[in-house]
Amino acid sequence: MPETLTPLPAGFSRCMVDWQRQHGRQSLPWQNTQDPYRVWLSEIMLQQTQVTTVLDYFPRFLGRFADVAALADAQQDDVLALWSGLGYYSRARNLHKCAQEVMGRFGGVFPRRAEDLQTLPGIGRSTAAAIAAFCFQERSAILDGNVKRVLTRVLGYGQDLAVSKNERALWSLAQDLLPEQASDMPRYTQALMDLGATVCLPRKVQCDVCPVSDLCRARGQGEPLAYPVKTRKIKRSSVTLWLLWAVNTQGQVWLQKRPDTGIWAGLFSLPVFDSEGDLRAAWADGQEPQYIQPWKHVLTHRDLHLHPVLMTGSAQNAPDAEGQWVDAAVWPGMGLPAPVRALLAG
Secondary structure, three states, rough: OOOOOOOOOOOHHHHHHHHHHHHHHOOOOOOOOHHHHHHHHHHOOOOOHHHHHHHHHHHHHHOOOHHHHHHHOOOOOHHHHHOOOOOHHHHHHHHHHHHHHHHHHHHOOOOOOHHHHHHOOOOHHHHHHHHHHHHHOOOOOOOOOHHHHHHHHHHHOOOOOOOHHHHHHHOOOHHHHOOOOHHHHHHHHHHHHHHHHHOOOOOOOOOHHHOOOHHHHHHHHOOOHHHHHHHHOOOEEEEEEEEEEEEEEEOOOEEEEEOOOOOOOOOOOOEEEEOOOHHHHHHOOEEEEOOOEEEEEEEEEEEEEEEEOOOOOOOOOOOOOOOOOOOOOOOEEEEEHHHHHHHHHO
């Protein structure tokens, strides 16, 4: 596949800005604001998560933690509980740490430059650029997955993005494509996001409504779906987990807090065991084991084969596993992994 040609497509940024004004998304709850707290929160939530899902979580989160000071003062368990169901829980842990660093290092005010924002936990180069562009009109390029797809197609950039030097080169090209006027940065940045989310899709293109189709080299070649090129595949693994669903005669369930690292780090979960034997030995007093139909829960890099076993017993004879009895009215408000929440909700 040919390398990017020069010069860069003339008028690209102007086409994008004009299109966004007329056809882009305008009414998302995190738009039309220069509040870096709201922009940052939305950017973190939108990582690996659909807009429709974030639309539910974003207002609830703001209702509980209205600003960065409130989030910094919160307990991590409360943050994880509100995040429960969004997945990728390292985002929530970093969100909490980041709020604390904004308070401690920057006096409660988000730094204005992408370079400084990038030093905060959980804020990578593209997220930092988005915050700086939306809130402070900094001429800083974003390059998330959607934008990589848009730019590689427009530029006909066929180099393998699994190679770090090629991705660095694309960053440089993204910077070169920025509008000259800093005042255009918020709308231009939104335009890239909108185009990648609604028009220039991974397995489908709508070139007839694309504002830069005449500039797009991939379209000119007749093979837009050939971009971007990334050959390195994610190495997947799988693990089998046995879950002890212990319920006492008061209807309480035994939950343990997971370690700070590993699967479901920092969340509350049913006790996890490597084997059926270990699970049964952990609650010898448990009665009438019911083997729930196993299922596979898919994470980004790993498949979890879950084998829950429901057992009942006395509250005085707790399982031999770290944890505590939790009332049925309490656990719905705790930070639980999605499959555990679904299991308990029945």
